[in-house]
Amino acid sequence: MPKCDLKTRYIPATFAWTLLLGTTSLFFYFPCQYYLYKYPWVPAYQGVITFFVLANFTLATFMDPGVIPKAPPDEDREDDFRAPLYRSVEINGITV
Numbered sequence: 001m002p003k004c005d006l007k008t009r010y011i012p013a014t015f016a017w018t019l020l021l022g023t024t025s026l027f028f029y030f031p032c033q034y035y036l037y038k039y040p041w042v043p044a045y046q047g048v049i050t051f052f053v054l055a056n057f058t059l060a061t062f063m064d065p066g067v068i069p070k071a072p073p074d075e076d077r078e079d080d081f082r083a084p085l086y087r088s089v090e091i092n093g094i095t096v
Contacts, residue, residue: 013061017061020053020054020057027046
């Protein structure tokens with residue numbers, strides 16, 4: 001599997017960060033001027049949400065996802081295929 005060049009790896013992240021920060025700053029500049037005087041709780045609430053979005057986006061961008069190990073080949077053999085597929089239960093003297 002070929003590896004990505006350093007430039008092509010950072011292009012999607014840079015585009016996503018630019019889009020996120022650009023639209024957020026446009027929201028805080030244009031609509032928030034109206035909301036600040038009429039509904040002052042809206043910019044405060046939006047600021048808290050923006051903080052959590054940026055924190056999670058930062059973690060998703062810069063954290064190593066790790067490696068999920070493959071299952072061993074004998075994992076399927078550990079299942080007990082000789083177990084019965086049904087169970088007989090007696091209810092009021094009748095076997096079901």
